[in-house]
Amino acid sequence: MVVIDALAIILMLAGAAFMLAGSIGILRFPDVYCRAHAATKVDTLGIMLFILGLAVFEGFNLVSVKMLLVAAFVALTSPVAAHALSRRAMLHGVKPWTRKQKKEG
Amino acid sequence: MAQISSGDRSPPGFLVQHRGIIIQSVLLLALWLVLSGRFYPEPILYGIISVAFVVWLNLGVRHIPLSSGEYLSGHQIYFSRLLLYIPWLLWQIAKSAAFVAYLTLHPRMPINPMVVTFDSRLPNPIAKVILGNSISLTPGTLTLDIHKDQFTVHAIVDEVEEDLVSGDMESRVGRLYLSQCTPQEMCDGVCILKRSKEIKKAMEHQEEGKP
Known part of the structure; x- marks a missing residue:
């Protein structure tokens, strides 16, 4: 039991760390596209690790299977959400931030 | 097509x-x-x-036809290859999250964003959706738009763009539907836009293409 608890705690801490990194990324990155990068990838892995940790803690039963379903749906939907956001931004003419532009200007 | x-x-x-x-x-x-x-x-x-x-x-x-006039029917996916593709995608999610987290927490934030457009020769709309989702989940790239066969992708640093245009992922997705395909034949018309003027031009071009 101690091993399983330790594994669950490690997974949840890693998930929380990734969520924190994703939130910092949303604040630090310069434009909407880079922020979508941070929000999609880092947060997806964060949520998946967190849910996996909860499922390990719970053991194998109906509740943990439902949690794994939630993880799968998050992995499916978050790239779609990021694509929808960034595509709308592109169609409305939001220019991507570039490093070259900064040097020239 | x-x-x-x-x-x-x-x-x-x-x-x-x-x-x-x-x-x-x-x-x-x-x-x-x-x-x-x-x-x-x-x-x-x-x-x-x-x-x-x-x-x-x-x-x-x-x-029922899609808005592009294509149909969803008439294509069979290789189920065994899909089962092999999913673990690879999970590994890519882990790698990309670690990569973007590293970029975020790096003190100088070494990003150099650019927009890459390329034409794909994937056989049907579902394969394109799978490729678009996979691009968004692999390290440092984000699908901005799919218009007919043209993908517009935002890449956050220089190195990831080489992986993208090598056609490796296209051939992986293509192999879900086709019995065989090579990276070379799946991806062409690659165009890398680093300057803001070029990106703006490409965007106007995209808008003209819309109904």
């Missing part, structure tokens, strides 16, 4: 012909059982009735 011949296949039997419906019913019934959590005959009977109704409603969907 460039079609690549999908190789010789034996005439489909009953199981192969209705494979989509069978897989759909099994998955839906499994979802019903997991969500209800009661394994008595009565809830299972209700589940079977609901699954049959949903599958019946979905029968016609494959024969």
